[in-house]
Each structure stands twice: as C-alpha cells, then as structure tokens.
Amino acid sequence: MSSPAIQISHIHKSFGHFQALLDVSLTIEQGEFFALLGPNGAGKTTLISILAGLTRATSGSAQVMGHCVIDDYKAARRELGMVPQELAYDPFFTVRESLRIQSGYFGLRHNDDWIDEILTRLGLFEKADMNMRTLSGGMKRRVLVAQALVHKPPVIVLDEPTAGVDVELRQSLWEFIRQLNSAGHTIVLTTHYLEEAETLCERVAMLKQGKIVALDRTANLLKSCGEMKLHLTLNPDSLPETLQSRVYHKTEHGYTLKISSPEEIEPILVHLREAGVHIDDLSLSHPDLEDVFVQIMGRA
Amino acid sequence: MSGFFTLLYKEGLRFWRVWFQTVLAPIITALLYLLIFSHALSKHVQVYPGVSYINFLVPGLVMMTVLQNAFANSSSSLIQSKITGNIVFMLLTPISYLEFFLAYMLASMFRGLIVGSGVLLGTLLFAPEYFHAPLLSLLFAMLGGGMLGALGIIAGIWSEKFDQLAAFQNFIIMPLTFLSGVFYSLHSLPAFWWQVSKFNPIFYAVDGFRYGFLGVSDVSPGISLLVVTTCFVALSSICLILLQRGYKLRY
Numbered sequence: 001m002s003s004p005a006i007q008i009s010h011i012h013k014s015f016g017h018f019q020a021l022l023d024v025s026l027t028i029e030q031g032e033f034f035a036l037l038g039p040n041g042a043g044k045t046t047l048i049s050i051l052a053g054l055t056r057a058t059s060g061s062a063q064v065m066g067h068c069v070i071d072d073y074k075a076a077r078r079e080l081g082m083v084p085q086e087l088a089y090d091p092f093f094t095v096r097e098s099l100r101i102q103s104g105y106f107g108l109r110h111n112d113d114w115i116d117e118i119l120t121r122l123g124l125f126e127k128a129d130m131n132m133r134t135l136s137g138g139m140k141r142r143v144l145v146a147q148a149l150v151h152k153p154p155v156i157v158l159d160e161p162t163a164g165v166d167v168e169l170r171q172s173l174w175e176f177i178r179q180l181n182s183a184g185h186t187i188v189l190t191t192h193y194l195e196e197a198e199t200l201c202e203r204v205a206m207l208k209q210g211k212i213v214a215l216d217r218t219a220n221l222l223k224s225c226g227e228m229k230l231h232l233t234l235n236p237d238s239l240p241e242t243l244q245s246r247v248y249h250k251t252e253h254g255y256t257l258k259i260s261s262p263e264e265i266e267p268i269l270v271h272l273r274e275a276g277v278h279i280d281d282l283s284l285s286h287p288d289l290e291d292v293f294v295q296i297m298g299r300a
Numbered sequence: 301m302s303g304f305f306t307l308l309y310k311e312g313l314r315f316w317r318v319w320f321q322t323v324l325a326p327i328i329t330a331l332l333y334l335l336i337f338s339h340a341l342s343k344h345v346q347v348y349p350g351v352s353y354i355n356f357l358v359p360g361l362v363m364m365t366v367l368q369n370a371f372a373n374s375s376s377s378l379i380q381s382k383i384t385g386n387i388v389f390m391l392l393t394p395i396s397y398l399e400f401f402l403a404y405m406l407a408s409m410f411r412g413l414i415v416g417s418g419v420l421l422g423t424l425l426f427a428p429e430y431f432h433a434p435l436l437s438l439l440f441a442m443l444g445g446g447m448l449g450a451l452g453i454i455a456g457i458w459s460e461k462f463d464q465l466a467a468f469q470n471f472i473i474m475p476l477t478f479l480s481g482v483f484y485s486l487h488s489l490p491a492f493w494w495q496v497s498k499f500n501p502i503f504y505a506v507d508g509f510r511y512g513f514l515g516v517s518d519v520s521p522g523i524s525l526l527v528v529t530t531c532f533v534a535l536s537s538i539c540l541i542l543l544q545r546g547y548k549l550r551y
Contacts, residue, residue, distance in 0.1 A: 015551070052392055055551050074394035082392055088385030092314045098389075104306025105393035147389060 003066030005030045005155045005186035006051060011060035013046055013210075020046045022210040024060070028188060028203075030154070033181050035197035035218075036190045037293060038207035044190045045085060047207070048157050052082045064155055078106060081153035083145050085160045085190075089132040095119070095143055096128040099150055106151040118146045121176045123169070138165045145173065149180075156180065157188045162196065174200060198222075198289035206296055214296045218289065225287040225295050230257045230265060232272075233281035240275040243268060254281070304399035307390065311407030315373055322369070322411065327418040330365045334358065334423055337483060347485040348516045354427040358420070359437070359510040360482035365419045366441050367502060370412035370448040371455070371473050374404045378456025379465050382549075391550065397543035401453065401536065408449025413441055430513055436521065437512025443528045444505035448473075450535035457539075457548050476502045486518045501531040 006028040013021040021043045028034050036044050049055035050062050053069050053076070062069045067076035090098060096115065103111040119125045122142045127135060132143065145161060156177070162170045178200070181187050191197055197204060197218075204221060206214040214221060232239075233254035239247065246257040246268075259265065262284070272279060315322040338354040347356045381387035390400065423429070431437075451473075459465040480502040486494050497503050508524030511517035517524070543549070 049551075053550065054388065054391055056546060074396070077392060077394045080392075084385075084388050086385045086388070088388055090381075090386045090389070091384070092317050097313075101306055101310050102389060102393075104309070105303045105390065105395055107302040107394070109302060 002030055003063070004028060005032065005065060006188065007061075007063040007066075008047070008051075009061050011047070011050060011062060012058045013043075013050065013055065014058050020210050021050075021057075024207075024210070024212055026205060026212065026215070028186060030065075030186050031181070031184055032203060033178075033187045033201045034189065035201035035204045036188060036207065037194065037197060037204060037289075038190075039297065041209075042207040043210040044207055045159055046210075048082065048159055048188065048190065051157060052080060053077060078151065079154055081148035081151065081156045083148045083156075083158045083161050085163070087137060087140050087144070089135075089140050089143065091131070091133045094129050094131055095124055095135070095146075098132060098143060099146055102147045103150045108151060111150060114152065115146075115150065118149050121172075122146050123172060138169050141165050142169060142173075154184070155186045155188070159190050160192065161189070162191065162193060170196075194289040194293055204289070206293065208297055214292075221292045222287055222289065225292040227287055227291060227295075228259050228262070229285045229287075230259050230268065231255075231281075231283045231285065232257065232279060234272070235278040235280050238277065240271050240277065242271050303393060303395040304403050307395060307399065307403035308407055311373075311377060311403055312410060314377060315407070315411050322373070323415055323418060326365055326369055326415050327422055330361045330419040331422045333361055334426060338426065347488070348514065351514055351516065352427070355429060355514065356485075356510070357483065358423045358427060358429055359513040360480075360506050361423065362416045362420045363441065363444060363506045363509040364477050364480070364482045366412035366416035366445050367448045367477055367505065368473065369415040370408040370445040371452040371469070373408040373411040374449045374452030375456040375459070375465055375468070376452075377404065377407075378453060379459050379462060382456070382460070383462070387549070397540060400543055401450075401539050404453050405446055405449040405536070405539070408452055409442060409445035412445035412448070416441055416445075430515070432515035433512045435512075437509050440505055440509040440512065440524070440528065443525075443532050444502075444509065447501070447505065447528060447532040447535055450532065450539050453539045454535065454542065457542050460548070476500055479503075480506045481518060482506055501527055504528050 004027045006026070008024055008026040011021050011024045024047060036047065038044050046055055050057050051064060051069060053073055064076040065079040067079060069076045093101065099115045100111070103115065119128050122145060124139065124142050124146060127139055132140065135143065141161065148156060161173060174196070177187055189197065189201060201218055204214070204216065204218050205212050229248060231254065237254065239255050243257065246259070248256040248258045257268065334357060337357055341353050346353060455465055455468040459468065479497065480500055481497070486497050486503065489497065504519070504524035504527040507517045507519055508521045508528060511521040
C-alpha cells in the first residue's frame with residue numbers, strides 16, 4: 001500500500017509562550033487536492049513550513065511521501081515543491097538562471113526541457129532572460145511557482161499563491177495546477193479566496209488558533225451548513241415584523257433571509273402577501289464555503 | 301554533490317556579476333594604501349634587515365585584502381538572502397548543512413584569492429617581490445580566506461539587520477586586520493601590545509603569509525600555521541553546529 005502524500009501526527013509548535021500549533025494531526029492521500037483554511041495567524045503557514053523543513057516542530061512528526069521531514073529530510077524535500085507566501089527573489093539572476101540554479105540544488109543538471117515547459121505554461125517564456133529585479137509583482141509570483149515545480153515534485157504546497165495577482169494569472173495558474181493534479185500530483189493549498197478552495201479542493205481542513213476545527217470533504221462541509229439564503233427585493237422596501245428574526249442582512253437592494261429548507265419559502269410568501277408587500281425580485285442561494293467558514297469559525 | 305556545486309557556482313556568479321564593486325574596488329583600495337604608505341614611510345622604516353618597507357608591506361596588504369574580502373563575501377551574501385527572503389530557495393532543497401557550509405566558505409575563499417591575486421599583480425608594478433616559499437603563502441591565503449569566510453557565515457547567520465553586520469565588520473574585523481602587523485612588525489610595539497597582539501589570529505595569518513615571500517617573520521611559520529589551522533577548524537565547527545541546528549535560519 002502506498003504511503004500518504006502527507007502525514008502529520010500530533011504536531012505542537014510554540015514560539016516562546018505562544019502556541020502556534022496544538023496537537024495537529026492530518027493525513028492527505030496521494031492525488032488529493034486539499035485546502036488548508038483559516039484566519040490570519042491560525043497556523044497554516046507554520047504547519048506547511050514544518051512540512052518543508054523551514055520550521056521545526058516542538059513535538060510530533062511529519063512525513064512527506066513516507067519520508068520523515070527531519071530524519072530523512074533529503075528524500076522528503078525532493079518529494080515536496082513549496083510556493084512560499086513571501087515574494088522572494090534573487091536580484092542577481094535572470095528568470096532562467098534562477099530556475100536552472102533551483103534545478104541544480106535538487107541535483108538536476110539538464111533540466112531545460114522542463115524549464116521551458118513551465119516557463120511556457122506560466123506565461124513566463126518571454127521574460128526568461130530578464131533580470132528578476134525588473135519583473136512586476138505578478139510575474140515574480142509566477143517565478144515562485146515555477147521554482148517550486150523545477151524538480152517535478154509529487155507533492156506541491158502553495159501558500160496563498162494568488163494573493164495580489166491578476167485574474168489572468170489566477171486562471172492560468174489554476175488550470176496548470178489542475179492538470180498537475182490530474183497527472184497525479186498532490187496539491188495542498190492555503191488561500192483566503194474561499195471560492196477558489198470550494199471550486200478546486202475535494203477536501204478541506206480549517207485551522208483556528210493552532211487547532212484543526214474542521215476536516216472533511218468540501219461537499220460534506222457544504223451540506224452540514226444547512227442555511228440557505230433567500231434574497232428579496234420588495235415593494236415597498238419594508239419587511240413585516242414577523243419575518244425580522246430571519247434577516248441575515250439588509251442592503252439597498254432588499255433583504256437576505258436565512259432559511260433551512262426550501263419548504264420555508266411558502267410561509268414567507270404568505271406573510272408578505274398578508275402584509276401587502278409585493279415582490280419585485282426573488283432568488284435563492286445555497287451555502288458556500290465562506291458561509292461554512294464563518295459558521296465554523298464563529299462557533300469553534 | 302550536485303546541489304553543493306550549484307550553490308558554489310551561484311555564490312561565485314553572485315560576486316562576479318558585481319565585479320566592479322567586489323573585485324576591482326578592493327584592489328584599487330589596496331593599491332592606494334601601498335602608494336601612500338610606501339611613499340610616506342619607505343625612507344624612514346626598515347622592518348627587517350635587507351628588506352625594504354615596500355617589500356614588507358606588499359604581502360601584508362595582499363593578505364589583508366584576502367581576509368577582508370573573504371569575510372565580506374559570505375557575510376553579505378547571507379544577510380542579503382535573509383533580508384530579501386531568497387534564502388528560502390536554498391532551505392527548501394536537499395542540500396545538507398555541510399554542503400551549505402562548504403559552498404559559502406569556498407566561494408568566500410575564492411573571492412579572497414581572486415582579489416588578493418589582483419592586488420599582488422598590481423603591486424608588482426611598484427616593487428618586484430621575493431618569493432621564498434610561494435606554496436606556503438598560498439596555503440596561508442587559503443586557510444586565512446577559509447577562516448574569515450567561516451567567520452562571515454557566522455556573522456551573516458547571526459545578524460538580522462545590515463547595521464548589525466556593519467558593527468561586526470567595523471568593530472571586530474577591521475581592528476583585527478589593521479592591528480595584525482600589516483603595516484608594521486609587532487616587534488616594534490611596546491611589550492604590552494606585543495602580548496595583546498599574540499591573541500589576534502589574523503596576525504598569524506599575515507605573518508605566515510609574509511614568511512612565504514620574505515623568508516623572515518615575527519614568529520615561527522610553524523606556530524602561525526598551527527594557530528591559523530586551529531582557528532579555521534574551530535570557526536568551521538561553530539558554523540556547522542549553527543547550520544545543523546538551523547540557528548536563525550530554520551525557526
């Protein structure tokens with residue numbers, strides 16, 4: 001039986017008196033597209049830094065493709081490609097030189113075919129001979145992704161890869177990452193763009209204050225959050241007193257009400273009819289990952 | 301070992317890309333020292349019998365340049381990588397701490413030797429040199445460059461800001477190199493300062509290096525070799541311990 005892509009067992013990490021991670025255990029199977037979500041300071045970056053060997057756990061163990069990140073770090077790092085959150089670059093080199101050097105660190109001396117492919121796929125080919133200093137922030141972010149992929153790692157960890165980048169890069173990046181996932185690469189993603197996680201990831205873990213507070217398939221999490229939302233534009237723009245307890249929020253365009261099933265719509269319509277309020281527009285939306293996130297973070 | 305060679309190549313390329321600043325500038329500085337000191341003192345000072353002051357001064361200046369540039373290379377490279385964050389590209393790879401140390405230390409040694417060779421070539425225009433035991437001088441240059449390269453790694457790892465590194469350079473490296481007998485023989489010092497200078501390892505590097513040129517020195521070249529080798533091994537060991545523990549690199 002093949003080992004999990006990532007196995008994290010009872011990880012604790014403290015920085016002085018601050019507990020960054022508290023008994024975190026997590027298994028991610030090979031081929032998964034996995035999201036690690038949580039508010040700022042929840043411990044996401046600390047957790048993936050432990051996987052990458054950038055941070056050392058206070059206790060507990062972590063393995064990448066069956067290799068311990070401490071005792072067998074060379075093998076573990078060959079299996080892992082990490083896109084760091086910080087926009088780092090070496091100002092002395094061009095894009096192509098940076099990728100050749102990164103390949104060399106992994107013992108790959110003739111890697112130009114793959115480097116050309118990643119440059120093309122990430123829209124960097126025309127910038128290949130430009131100095132890193134001269135690139136825009138978005139382009140530098142693409143190079144970070146390329147550097148993480150030079151050694152074709154089976155496990156790819158992306159720490160907020162789309163923070164501050166344009167729509168075009170986001171789309172082309174996710175298309176490329178999806179293809180890598182289809183080809184068997186395991187993808188672990190942290191992001192604050194929850195719609196990205198919902199669209200891409202089969203499974204989600206949510207961290208809060210260093211603890212995992214939710215871990216399930218994305219579909220199950222969405223189902224568990226029973227609340228739907230009914231959006232109403234009314235004429236006159238006034239909701240009867242009997243429905244005020246259902247208000248989720250009010251905008252200049254109307255009201256959003258919380259409901260737990262579609263059967264609750266009919267009684268609401270009755271209340272509106274009895275109050276003499278007309279409906280100019282009505283729509284129903286199912287819960288999204290943001291709703292789940294807010295609900296879980298609120299109660300955890 | 302491919303990761304090691306790549307890191308060594310990268311470190312070499314890094315300083316070569318800015319050779320005007322990292323190679324040419326220190327050569328010009330050393331030649332200016334030679335011009336000024338030899339002009340001012342050559343008629344007044346004879347350190348060893350039968351050796352002109354300029355012939356005494358040249359090996360000291362060459363070695364001082366080797367040492368200062370070796371320190372500057374590893375320390376500036378590391379602090380820049382830490383502050384800009386690109387050190388992460390090395391930390392994410394399978395390069396071992398031993399390979400990391402060797403690559404930074406050897407690149408520093410190479411820069412020291414390249415700049416030192418430039419100074420030597422430049423000074424030959426002013427004064428033809430003696431070469432009593434050139435291989436011994438080369439050995440001292442390599443050990444001295446390695447020693448200061450290792451010290452530069454320690455300073456680069458320890459420093460979190462450029463001003464901390466500048467303090468290291470201005471308050472430790474500069475006094476130790478200037479007070480190491482580059483410009484004078486330690487025998488000319490009062491007894492107290494001669495005893496103090498004996499605790500300066502850079503003095504032994506300069507003195508041993510100069511012996512390879514002139515065949516005379518303040519202390520026996522065997523003692524100098526022992527002191528420099530011991531310091532090189534000790535500083536290298538400290539580097540390896542810091543890197544193995546991930547001190548200020550892996551939190």
